[in-house]
Amino acid sequence: MRLAFASLAVLTLAAAPPPPPKTPTPAKVRSPGDAVKAAPATDWIEIPAADLLVMHLAGGKRVVIQLAPQFAPVHVANIRTMARSGYWAKATIYRVVDNWVTQWGLGDGPFPTPPGVVARPPEEYQRGPAGLTLMPMGSPDPYSEMGAYADGWPVAKQAGGTVNPTYCYGAVGVARDAAPDTGNSSELFAVIGATARRLDRNYALVGRVIEGMENLSALPRGTAEMGVYAKDQVPTSITAVQIAADMPAAKRPRFEYLRTGSPAFTDYVQLASHRADYGVPSPGADLCAVPVPVRKKKA
């Protein structure tokens, strides 16, 4: 079809006015990616295998989530316990809401959780600043006193002094009912649209997707109430969920992130906040528009 149309185009081209001369392509300026590429190997920190949750999906696809024990230790411990016990062996991805979230788990229960799972974890929506080195992001943040990075995560410092992780694209949170203590990490969701930062400090943030995001974001949207899959829709099966540390070393996924506050990271944040590589630079940027660089670690 395209070829046929192209041939037609050639036939009619002679009658068309000559195309105007093109403006020269502007000189290349440094992009945020250039700063990341220039980072020395020593500026990359490997993510611990105990912090990688590997979800295997039907069809041989997978999703890798970096867990955030710095911010939600009890919820993350629950996730590790559930993964190791096979709790999610029959889980599915059953809810997809455009410009909002994709959600998975066993669905309506309650289902008995394995021994060791804390049924009612503390809120863990924010924490004190002790032990965290905050690097200010530099742009105003409408959701807090200051957007920043800490320990490889985009965070917000609140006027009261607490620090919370932020619901940027790919962030993984704990689904719950309206009462704030009803989530135990058995049902999780990932942000698949524009910022979901109205969830900050209201839902426990337990990680972020670092591989296979498209296996959550490109799924058909649910047509039943609240974006849950209707009876005529087929939820995606989750065939296994593992902690990378429990996988054979040769099969483990390995990832590393650019060290918060390293010269290359600082350079990257500066370039990404005032991008000049498109033309007109902006005065600043959203915290979520300047994500922490994460990449596969070469063996």
Next chain:
Amino acid sequence: MRLAFASLAVLTLAAAPPPPPKTPTPAKVRSPGDAVKAAPATDWIEIPAADLLVMHLAGGKRVVIQLAPQFAPVHVANIRTMARSGYWAKATIYRVVDNWVTQWGLGDGPFPTPPGVVARPPEEYQRGPAGLTLMPMGSPDPYSEMGAYADGWPVAKQAGGTVNPTYCYGAVGVARDAAPDTGNSSELFAVIGATARRLDRNYALVGRVIEGMENLSALPRGTAEMGVYAKDQVPTSITAVQIAADMPAAKRPRFEYLRTGSPAFTDYVQLASHRADYGVPSPGADLCAVPVPVRKKKA
């Protein structure tokens, strides 16, 4: 499968500790949706049929785009001319990049455009404030001096006094090469991920998707360079593109938006910027997280 697991759950439930008592669900507070629902019919403004671009896709799906002649009049005129001439009769959706954009058109050309199409439109990336009534959004905007609404659109007022529309989720822009004048609106893209506001003032914004967004956002991601579909991927066919004003009155889609600056709109922006219906309200919100309410108009 789910049922089998549920039965097993019943067998083992007896051994599990009793679930902790639930915290009571908090009292319902007003949500942004409540403000929108309370708006009187007179606060809704119908979008002109000449400003609705209807893209029919293979499989009977469709996407409706509200055009933005207030911000990009020459580009929008080009779009109307191309739609009316059948220019896009062989077009496809051929590029999908996760957390970025979905792009469509005829692809690599050049293809001759119909008479009346301006080959090299002016930039139209921003405009003067004359004729626009700006309603400040109220939260700090990292991409400008002030985030605001004007004429039913989320806009940014720059320090120099110009106003530009903003690349929020669903915004439609004009693809181009690196030279800033090479887009004529024949190839378009929509934002399908987190904010793309680094495109503000660098790519002409010509509209926003107001129906069928999932037909662009839930497509398989392209696996070739730049997210273009690889040879083993099937682009979605665009079967027809029309301006609603050219459709029979009975078949025209009709939409209306909540009048910028109306009491209900002001109430909505206030509630959406400091949402208390999730629990902890935020000090502010992203401009893109508080979109202008748009709905189908009842006949």
